[in-house]
Amino acid sequence: MKLSFRWYGRGNDPISLDYIKQIPGMEEIVWALHEKQAGELWTEAEIKDEISYIESKGLKATIVESVNVHEDIKLGLPTRDKYIEIYCECLRNLAKNGVKVVCYNFMPIFDWTRTDMFHPLADGSTALFFDRAQIQGSDPQELVDNVAKESHGLTLPGWEPERLARIKDLFKAYEGFTDDKLRDNFKYFMDAIIPTCEEYDIKMAIHPDDPPFSIFGLPRLVNNKTNIDKLLKANPSKYNGLTFCTGSLGSDPKNDLVQMIDNYQERIHFMHVRNVRVDSNGDFSEVSHRSQDGTVDITGIMAKLQSIGFDGYLRPDHGRHVFGENATNTRPGYGLYDRAMGAMYLMGSWDMAARLQK
Numbered sequence: 256m257k258l259s260f261r262w263y264g265r266g267n268d269p270i271s272l273d274y275i276k277q278i279p280g281m282e283e284i285v286w287a288l289h290e291k292q293a294g295e296l297w298t299e300a301e302i303k304d305e306i307s308y309i310e311s312k313g314l315k316a317t318i319v320e321s322v323n324v325h326e327d328i329k330l331g332l333p334t335r336d337k338y339i340e341i342y343c344e345c346l347r348n349l350a351k352n353g354v355k356v357v358c359y360n361f362m363p364i365f366d367w368t369r370t371d372m373f374h375p376l377a378d379g380s381t382a383l384f385f386d387r388a389q390i391q392g393s394d395p396q397e398l399v400d401n402v403a404k405e406s407h408g409l410t411l412p413g414w415e416p417e418r419l420a421r422i423k424d425l426f427k428a429y430e431g432f433t434d435d436k437l438r439d440n441f442k443y444f445m446d447a448i449i450p451t452c453e454e455y456d457i458k459m460a461i462h463p464d465d466p467p468f469s470i471f472g473l474p475r476l477v478n479n480k481t482n483i484d485k486l487l488k489a490n491p492s493k494y495n496g497l498t499f500c501t502g503s504l505g506s507d508p509k510n511d512l513v514q515m516i517d518n519y520q521e522r523i524h525f526m527h528v529r530n531v532r533v534d535s536n537g538d539f540s541e542v543s544h545r546s547q548d549g550t551v552d553i554t555g556i557m558a559k560l561q562s563i564g565f566d567g568y569l570r571p572d573h574g575r576h577v578f579g580e581n582a583t584n585t586r587p588g589y590g591l592y593d594r595a596m597g598a599m600y601l602m603g604s605w606d607m608a609a610r611l612q613k
Contacts, residue, residue: 256560256605258598259283259318259570261589264290265308267409269584270591272312278595280602283315285358285570289412293323294338297345302352318525318568319349320358320498321412321462324444329363330428331440339444343451350455356524356568358498360462361441363432363473364425366412367465367503368398372587373576374540380575383588385506387537390470395422409586426471434474438485441476445490452494460496460524461486465503466539467510478503479510480518487522500527502572505551506539513552513559520563528556528601529572541573541588544597557604561612571597 258280262268267289275281286305288297309316322345325338349357360366374384390398399422402411445459452459467478476482477497487495497519504510516523530549533539542548546555560569574593576585 256565257282257315257318257568258602259285259568260594260598261285261320261570262309263409263586263589264288264305268586268589270589272309272314274591276313278598281314281598283318283568284309285318285320285568286316287319287321291323294325294327294341296341297322297348299348299351302348302354306352317353318356318358319354320525322346322349322357322359324359324361326364326425326428328444329361329437329440330432331436331443335440335443336447339447343448346448346451346457347455350457354457356458356460358460358462358525360464361437361444361476362464363429363437364395364422365470365473368470369587370398370401372402373582376540376542376575380577380593381581382541382575383573384540385466385538395426395471411587429473432474434476434482437474437476438489441486442489445495449490449492449494453492458494458496458524460498462498462527463500463503465500465506467503467507479507480515483515483519487519493522496522496524498525498527499523500529500572501551501553501556502527502529502531502541505549506531506533508533508550513555516556516559517563520565523565524567526560526565526567526569527572528553528569529574529597541575543575543593544571544600553600554604554608557601558608558611561605561608569601571595571601 260275262284306316328335328338369383370386370389371384373381375381461477463477464475469475476486501512505512530542530544530551530553531539532542532549544553546553571594573588574590574597576590578592580590
């Protein structure tokens with residue numbers, strides 16, 4: 256297992272690589288060229304520059320999150336072939352510089368959705384929160400405006416203002432769009448890029464839908480066993496793989512995460528491990544990584560990963576905002592301290608599972 260930590264780049268992340276390196280067991284930085292819009296080419300020079308900086312700090316840079324998929328590809332528009340070829344060139348350039356896995360998503364319009372970025376918890380910390388009734392009764396533009404307000408100028412993945420400025424046009428484009436139609440367009444995309452992935456030995460790891468149910472009538476592809484089975488069968492290559500996010504899939508209590516890891520172990524290239532507490536009304540809050548604090552069996556997940564000999568990438572996903580982290584100094588969900596504590600909880604669970612198996 257390769258322990259990793261997401262970082263948003265020089266001048267874009269208030270957390271330094273020098274601090275991240277101090278987390279015991281940390282090997283890899285999960286990075287991206289965050290200034291790039293979906294459909295733009297990542298040049299070799301840009302990739303080399305970012306990787307060289309990360310490596311100069313004694314960390315590796317062999318996993319990327321994300322190379323965003325242009326909306327025309329998801330919609331299946333005639334322009335998609337142009338953007339698919341740019342995507343393939345990005346993959347070639349990344350692979351030539353040692354990148355082995357690319358995390359991405361195929362969610363329409365929104366990358367992920369929360370209604371409150373700094374929701375107060377009982378212990379005095381704050382965390383990302385999803386109010387199901389609020390989403391059902393709101394306008395998408397209200398959600399976009401709220402996210403922009405609470406991010407305080409820090410970029411958020413999947414919430415790029417350049418794309419969301421077209422929110423009304425995008426919703427019109429997705430009118431009547433079904434899960435099957437989106438799945439067909441996913442298959443077209445996979446069939447087009449997998450030959451490049453296989454030739455250059457770079458794996459794709461799709462992120463689950465977040466939340467794992469439809470919002471604003473948008474289709475879903477990666478939210479439960481039935482749909483994941485269809486997605487993996489759409490192209491059977493091992494290079495068509497998963498980012499298994501315990502927080503996204505765990506926001507639906509019907510998903511048996513430990514069993515799903517067992518089912519998909521050959522196709523899981525990246526683990527996002529975080530905990531959520533799901534309320535009876537469907538609301539959910541992100542909490543500490545400790546199993547007892549939420550409804551996700553974190554220790555059971557780590558034991559399962561140990562038992563199958565998982566050797567992919569794993570990162571502590573979103574954390575609470577603690578120890579003075581707040582809206583003025585922290586990217587929502589991506590503070591340093593709780594993710595560092597989460598990394599230690601995950602490593603401790605991993606090490607104990609290994610000892611108990613002997």
